[in-house]
Amino acid sequence: MSNSNPSVPNSNAGQSWLANPYLHLLPEGIFNPHTDSWLPTDHSWYQRLHQLITSQELVRGLCDAELRDLVEHGWLVDAEDDIHRRYHIKFVSIEAFSVCNHGCYYCPVSIAPREVSRMPTELFERVIAEVAALGHPVEGVVMNHYNEPTADSRYLDQVRCIKNAGLPPATLSNGSGLTPQRVDALLDMGGLQYLSVNISSLDRQTYKEQRGKDHLPLVLTNLDYMATRPVAETMELVVLGTGDQSHRDEHERIAERFADTRFEVKYFEVNDRAGHLDLGINADENGSCLAGCENMGSRVINHIHISARGRCILCCQDYSERWEVGDLNTQSLTEILEGDESAKIRRWVYGLEEAPRDFLCRTCNFALRRQAARSD
Numbered sequence: 001m002s003n004s005n006p007s008v009p010n011s012n013a014g015q016s017w018l019a020n021p022y023l024h025l026l027p028e029g030i031f032n033p034h035t036d037s038w039l040p041t042d043h044s045w046y047q048r049l050h051q052l053i054t055s056q057e058l059v060r061g062l063c064d065a066e067l068r069d070l071v072e073h074g075w076l077v078d079a080e081d082d083i084h085r086r087y088h089i090k091f092v093s094i095e096a097f098s099v100c101n102h103g104c105y106y107c108p109v110s111i112a113p114r115e116v117s118r119m120p121t122e123l124f125e126r127v128i129a130e131v132a133a134l135g136h137p138v139e140g141v142v143m144n145h146y147n148e149p150t151a152d153s154r155y156l157d158q159v160r161c162i163k164n165a166g167l168p169p170a171t172l173s174n175g176s177g178l179t180p181q182r183v184d185a186l187l188d189m190g191g192l193q194y195l196s197v198n199i200s201s202l203d204r205q206t207y208k209e210q211r212g213k214d215h216l217p218l219v220l221t222n223l224d225y226m227a228t229r230p231v232a233e234t235m236e237l238v239v240l241g242t243g244d245q246s247h248r249d250e251h252e253r254i255a256e257r258f259a260d261t262r263f264e265v266k267y268f269e270v271n272d273r274a275g276h277l278d279l280g281i282n283a284d285e286n287g288s289c290l291a292g293c294e295n296m297g298s299r300v301i302n303h304i305h306i307s308a309r310g311r312c313i314l315c316c317q318d319y320s321e322r323w324e325v326g327d328l329n330t331q332s333l334t335e336i337l338e339g340d341e342s343a344k345i346r347r348w349v350y351g352l353e354e355a356p357r358d359f360l361c362r363t364c365n366f367a368l369r370r371q372a373a374r375s376d
Contacts, residue, residue: 016079017059017067019052021352022086022301023075024292024368033298034088035074036137049075084343084352089136090302092167093316095145096124097152098308102174103212104200106240106270108277108319109146110212117308121154123328125161127306130333132165140170140194145307146319150177156185159192168193171232174211175199175219183226195232197223200240201250202257227261235262242279243269274317275363288369290351290359295366300346304333312336314345317364 024031029040030049039046049070052059059067059076070076077083098117103110131138141162143149149171152158162169175197186192199219201207207216226235239254241247247269255265272279293299299315306312306328307321314323325345326336336342348355351370361367 017071017076018057018079019049019059020075020077020083021056022083022292022298022346022350023049023053024294024298025050025053025370026294026368030075031294031297032074033301034083034086036088036090036297036302037073039075045070045075052076082343084346085338087301087337087342089131089134089304089337090139090297091142092131092138092140092304092306093142093144094124094127094304094306095119095147095149095308096143096154096158097149098145098147099151100146100148100174101151101176101213102148102215104174104198104240105210106277106279107146108273111277112319114146118152119308119310121157123310124158127310127328127333128161128165128167131304132167134333138167141167142170142172142194144172145305145316147308148174148177150182156182156189159186160189163189170194170196172196172198174215175222176213176215178222178226178231180222180225183222183229183231186231187229191230192232194234194236195226196236196238197263198238198240199223199254202253223258223263227258227263230262235264237263237265238268239265240268240270271365272363273319274360274365276317276319288371290349290355290361290367291370292350292368293361293364293366294368298349299366300342300349304337312342314360315364317366318360323360 020032020034022033024033029038029043030046030053031038039049058079062070067076096119098114100109103113128141131141143158149155150173155177159169169192171192171194173195178197200210204214204216208214237254237258239247239251241250251265251267258265270279297303304312305314305316310328311321311324312326312328313321314325323345325341326339328336344353347353348359349361355361
């Protein structure tokens with residue numbers, strides 16, 4: 001139910017229009033997650049559309065030509081349209097095996113290990129086929145939630161399944177299971193679309209303390225084998241830390257070690273996973289209202305998150321898998337994406353309905369917010 005082709009009006013008569021309530025007001029402009037479009041602040045439409053968004057009133061005073069342009073590009077929508085059921089999928093996260101072989105300090109696995117769940121192969125293959133059937137511009141099928149995807153003995157078969165469906169496979173990994181044998185197999189398949197390996201230190205003792213496993217020699221052996229081979233179209237090493245001097249020093253050392261390789265070395269600060277952890281970047285509502293999600297687009301419009309139990313959940317930050325929107329064991333993917341639960345969650349995330357006080361987004365630093373209205 002992507003809205004890339006909204007109905008375009010012939011005139012103002014007989015219809016009521018309003019600013020798309022799922023637009024993101026950002027410092028650099030206005031983003032439409034339904035069409036993956038940007039309206040920069042210097043665009044001729046920006047001021048008028050900004051006014052329509054903040055007033056939340058029906059559109060009046062536009063000539064037919066202006067109205068047609070704004071509707072055609074998805075900035076305005078029919079007031080009678082059930083826009084809450086629309087989606088535009090760009091990323092899919094599917095966890096087939098809930099096991100992770102590390103216990104990193106920046107991950108909830110370190111303090112609350114999960115029960116082992118293993119998605120049946122038949123369900124995995126069916127879901128991948130349903131994702132492909134959506135016909136959406138999927139940029140990556142990520143084989144992760146809080147697991148290590150290479151811990152699954154079926155990892156290579158899963159990559160092959162994704163590629164055979166015409167979809168781009170992506171892997172986020174700690175690198176321990178990306179052995180030379182597996183790398184050669186990936187190369188024989190034509191490689192991944194995206195590979196990201198997280199690494200936090202080149203010091204063996206520090207690495208062990210941060211992750212609970214003495215895997216640094218193994219990981220470096222695997223990384224050195226991959227470093228000059230096209231394992232993925234995009235290959236990244238992510239240096240995670242708390243933003244202190246030690247973190248900056250580690251990033252510099254790792255960047256130097258992997259200079260002149262296929263890896264791009266990136267610096268990322270850890271976050272508190274919507275309140276699960278007491279570290280890194282965290283959120284503060286400060287009396288504000290929820291107004292959307294800005295985590296690689298909109299999680300509830302541009303992403304699908306599937307647990308090893310076959311449940312569709314709100315977001316990658318939902319470690320406890322509390323906020324379910326559907327069950328793929330009994331429903332189709334389309335039924336879930338267009339269903340009542342998904343529509344309700346989208347309204348909550350964007351502040352179109354009051355979300356529960358313990359709703360995940362209230363404690364997430366990726367949530368967009370607007371100032372709450374005063375009740376004088």
